[in-house]
Amino acid sequence: MNWRMFARKPSVGEQKARALRAGQQLSKKAGKEGRALSPVRLAGRAIASSFWGKAWCANLEAYRDYEYRLPRGRSYVRSGAVLDLKIEPGRIAAVVAGSRPRPYEVEVTIKTLAKTRWSALKRQCAGEIGSLIELLEGRLSERVMRQVTDPTQGLFPKPGDIQMSCSCPDWATMCKHVAAVLYGVGARLDTEPQLLFTLRNLDHGELIAAAVDGEGARGKTQRKTIAEADLAGVFGIELADAPRPARKSRPAATPKSPAKRRPAAKATPRPRVTSARTGNSGAKGKTRR
DSSP, X not given: OOGGGGSOOOOHHHHHHHHHHHHHHHHXXXXXXXXXXXXXXXXXSOSOOSHXXXXXXXXXXXXXXXXXXXXXXXXXXXXXXXXXEEEETTEXXXXXXXXXXXXXXXXXXXXXXXXXXXXXXXXXXXTTOOOHHHHHTTOOOHHHHHHHTOTTTSSSOOGGGEEEEESSSOOSSSOHHHHHHHHHHHHHHHHOTTHHHHHTTOOTHHHHHHHHHHHOTTHXXXXXXXXXXXXXXXHSOXXXXXXXXXHHTXXXXXXXXXXXXXXXXXXXXXXXXXXXXXXXXXXXXXXXX
8 A cells, every 4th residue: 555645745835845945955056067947936826827828728737638637736836846947849857846855857758740730820820910929928819819729730739749757756647746847837938938839849930921921022011010129129139130220320420411501601791781882872972962
């Protein structure tokens, strides 16, 4: 008999204190090794608040395969047990604090989205997404939202696309530590929604390119609905045509300014001198008479 089944579950306060201690120890170790940690920290009870974060969690909870382990996973991620979370193309690597002093290492691999499925999704969304910021903020039409979040044809992985492993002794396919990591991905998408496309090995800019191609050459100028500064702030990149504003300032800096020479012409006293002489000669003639 497995007596661990009857062991008292730690309280929320105990889980948080344990996670805090494990996080401090891991931070010291990572600092000595020159590594940076990316822990999952929630502002409140809600795991996700953005469109993409909520959609990820809703998709996770839609599959019955994971139903029995998800509640403990939610409890773990809320207590700050996910000490480190890295998202790469097709891979999630994480460190999670558990009941033992040494944290557990979790790895989740996800199949990249099939090219045919990605091409079909781009065709369906062509002309429906106005900008990259609109896409990442989830400000999409209802039809597009249904397409990108569709459990079979959308962006999210199906249970068969996911392979999980954890260093804990739990025999279950999805242990509570893996569940916490998957919920942690939903929380991370709140601030970095582009990581969903990174995880599925996709270029989110292709959805915008499909919209531009659908409008033709004229759409290339009309579709520029993002300020360059905003785009740089979201993606950390600069557009190729960023130097254009500098060209506009060149005509103002040219030294040709004929307006300064005109005031000298106004100072010519000829009309005034002529009228004065005419008046003076008339006055003298009247006096001699």
